[in-house]
Each structure stands twice: as structure tokens, then as C-alpha cells.
Amino acid sequence: MPTKKRTYTCGxxxxxxxxxxxxxxxxxxxxxxxxxRFGExxxxVPGISERMLILQLREMENSGLVHREVFHQVPPKVExxxxxxxxxxxxxxxxxxxxGEEHMERIEAIP
Structure with missing residues (x-):
């Protein structure tokens, strides 16, 4: 199924x-x-589930942000x-x- 090309209004x-x-x-x-490596x-990234990390890494790999390298060894290694x-x-x-660091206290205080 072809994906629709997205157009943007600004950077x-x-x-x-x-x-x-x-x-x-x-x-x-x-x-x-x-x-x-995946476990590292x-x-x-505290709080992320294994499933969510896998999904996010796939999206980031598809968009060209992340490179996934598989080392063919025993046990298998992926970086x-x-x-x-x-x-x-x-x-x-x-x-x-x-x-964000500079304004963290103020942001955390927002109800």
C-alpha cells in the first residue's frame, strides 16, 4: 500500500x-x-516498555534517524x-x- 506524501507548512x-x-x-x-545495544x-530510557522501544526504534530507523546493525555471532548482537x-x-x-533544564522547576509547578 503506497503511503501518501506529507506536505508541511513550515520547518x-x-x-x-x-x-x-x-x-x-x-x-x-x-x-x-x-x-x-537494546538492553542498554x-x-x-526509564519508563519505556520493551514493546514501545521496539516500535519507536522501527519508526526512527524507517525515517533515517537510527541505524540498526546486526552482528552475526552467538549470541546475536544488535546495536x-x-x-x-x-x-x-x-x-x-x-x-x-x-x-527545559533551565525552566524545569517552573514547568513542574504548572498545575
Whole structure:
């Protein structure tokens, strides 16, 4: 089934679409430190379920943010890392994360 090409009204619209959801930013942040195996990544993103991590990684791989490398060995080993595209998004997200750190107390106080 062909997918419909999406058009965006501005760059922010496109960025939010590719980052959509709660978990992708946290996964991106964790992978910014370097490649991680699935279990390491799950521990690096507290609160995410195994199923949700699998779904988010698939979406991020399909959109070109994450690279999945399978090492053919026993036991099997799979590592996830940021692509150049993913790294560029991570770099763009850093100022937003700094803003969040700076205003975290105020944001947490919002009823």
C-alpha cells in the first residue's frame, strides 16, 4: 500500500512530525552518547516498555534517524546508533533540552 506524501507548512511542522511522541527525543538523547545495544538503550530510557522501544526504534530507523546493525555471532548482537541525519537532529534538539533544564522547576509547578 503506497503511503501518501506529507506536505508541511513550515520547518517546525516537519521537525515535530519526525520527532512525534514522548519517547523519540529521549532515545535520541541516549544514542547521542554512542551506539547502544537494546538492553542498554532500554535502561537509558526509564519508563519505556520493551514493546514501545521496539516500535519507536522501527519508526526512527524507517525515517533515517537510527541505524540498526546486526552482528552475526552467538549470541546475536544488535546495536543502535544515530545516523548523520539523526545526529543533526540531536544537535538541533540540544538548545531545547537546555531550555527545559533551565525552566524545569517552573514547568513542574504548572498545575
Amino acid at each position: 517546525l511542522d516537519a521537525a515535530i512530525d519526525i520527532m512525534g511522541g514522548k519517547w523519540k527525543g529521549l532515545i535520541l538523547f541516549a544514542l547521542d552518547e554512542g551506539p547502544l 538503550l532500554r535502561r537509558a 543502535y546508533s544515530l545516523t548523520e541525519f539523526g545526529q543533526s537532529l540531536s544537535t538541533a534538539m540540544m538548545p531545547l533540552g537546555e531550555w
